[in-house]
Amino acid sequence: MKIELAVLPGDGVGPEVVAEAVKVLGAVGQRFGHEFNMRYGLVGGASIDQSGTALTAETLHMCQDCHAVLLGAVGGPRWDDPLATVRPEDGLLALRKELRLFANLRPVKVFPMLADSTTIKPEVVKGVDMVVVRELTGGLYFGKPKKRWTTSRGRRAVDSMVYTEKEIERILRVGFEIARRRSKKLVSVDKANVLESSRLWRQIAIELSAEYPDVELEHMLVDACAMRLIQRPADLDVIVTENTFGDILTDEASMLAGSLGMLPSASLAGVPGAGKSITFGMYEPIHGSAPKRAGQNMANPIATILSCAMMLRYSFGLETEAEAVEKAVASVLERGYRTYDIVERGKASIGTREMGDLITTAVRG
Ligand code: IPM
Ligand code: MG
Numbered sequence: 001m002k003i004e005l006a007v008l009p010g011d012g013v014g015p016e017v018v019a020e021a022v023k024v025l026g027a028v029g030q031r032f033g034h035e036f037n038m039r040y041g042l043v044g045g046a047s048i049d050q051s052g053t054a055l056t057a058e059t060l061h062m063c064q065d066c067h068a069v070l071l072g073a074v075g076g077p078r079w080d081d082p083l084a085t086v087r088p089e090d091g092l093l094a095l096r097k098e099l100r101l102f103a104n105l106r107p108v109k110v111f112p113m114l115a116d117s118t119t120i121k122p123e124v125v126k127g128v129d130m131v132v133v134r135e136l137t138g139g140l141y142f143g144k145p146k147k148r149w150t151t152s153r154g155r156r157a158v159d160s161m162v163y164t165e166k167e168i169e170r171i172l173r174v175g176f177e178i179a180r181r182r183s184k185k186l187v188s189v190d191k192a193n194v195l196e197s198s199r200l201w202r203q204i205a206i207e208l209s210a211e212y213p214d215v216e217l218e219h220m221l222v223d224a225c226a227m228r229l230i231q232r233p234a235d236l237d238v239i240v241t242e243n244t245f246g247d248i249l250t251d252e253a254s255m256l257a258g259s260l261g262m263l264p265s266a267s268l269a270g271v272p273g274a275g276k277s278i279t280f281g282m283y284e285p286i287h288g289s290a291p292k293r294a295g296q297n298m299a300n301p302i303a304t305i306l307s308c309a310m311m312l313r314y315s316f317g318l319e320t321e322a323e324a325v326e327k328a329v330a331s332v333l334e335r336g337y338r339t340y341d342i343v344e345r346g347k348a349s350i351g352t353r354e355m356g357d358l359i360t361t362a363v364r365g
């Protein structure tokens with residue numbers, strides 16, 4: 001297969017973790033006979049520094065010309081002034097919106113050999129294997145009005161949680177489809193006891209469930225879900241929720257896997273596996289740019305490498321290749337190698353490049 005891949009390393013540790021993922025993809029290409037043509041672009045702070053905007057039309061067009069996008073991370077203290085008119089995060093949000101990546105899949109799977117490196121009791125995280133389906137192009141992130149102004153009685157700001165029926169239905173459908181292929185249980189998370197948008201969400205979920213009689217639908221309030229995630233996480237399988245709730249819940253859920261540095265994500269423009277079997281997508285670790293760790297060969301590249309496995313699966317239909325990457329990661333962890341974020345106290349850790357090299361070698365087989 002010939003694959004055109006847009007690569008946007010971004011800021012902070014982004015370039016370091018992306019470099020390792022690119023190595024791994026090179027090994028996948030060699031072993032399975034695929035050709036990856038990587039086209040690099042700037043996004044986030046790196047783009048602001050060069051052109052004053054977090055995403056140029058040129059980078060956006062390059063992404064639109066490719067089959068998929070691999071992204072590192074954006075942001076950092078240099079661009080964090082609350083009064084700044086451009087922010088690195090704007091680049092990421094614009095990519096999500098412009099590329100219509102409404103479905104964000106965030107699997108949370110605990111590698112058994114890491115059960116001891118979480119801050120939660122090993123018996124609680126044992127067997128955790130869930131996927132959070134987060135709506136990615138609506139809600140508070142994009143709703144209008146969204147502004148800050150000064151009144152005679154002081155400063156004010158507003159963000160709006162806006163959802164249309166169409167937006168809610170298409171993301172719920174992704175949840176139902178994924179649940180159908182897994183445990184057939186879907187938990188729809190909302191705040192229907194307070195928010196009008198959540199009440200619409202819940203109503204549409206109930207209507208849609210008629211089309212999925214084989215899937216058991218449960219509604220959960222977001223605060224209860226936050227509790228459930230650390231109380232009995234192994235009982236959860238597929239969660240579907242709106243943008244902001246999904247953002248918060250997935251950082252929380254990442255702690256089950258031991259580190260934010262372990263969790264991959266796929267942001268898709270369609271329902272995975274529906275109609276055309278491949279879907280345009282952007283793949284990125286869920287962690288941020290970790291500016292304090294940047295340039296030190298410290299960051300854990302596993303989240304980005306596992307994001308590439310998701311890319312192979314969802315954007316190219318290459319299941320065997322995806323599994324080869326996941327197995328390579330598991331085998332390196334099995335042999336005891338750890339980056340700083342997942343190492344047990346008192347034990348030695350390895351760097352970003354070393355972890356990337358070990359996984360690359362394991363992929364070669
Ligand atoms: C994430 C991140 C982003 C988000 C930030 C960087 C804008 O936290 O992907 O979860 O809030 O969506
Ligand atoms: Mg987040």
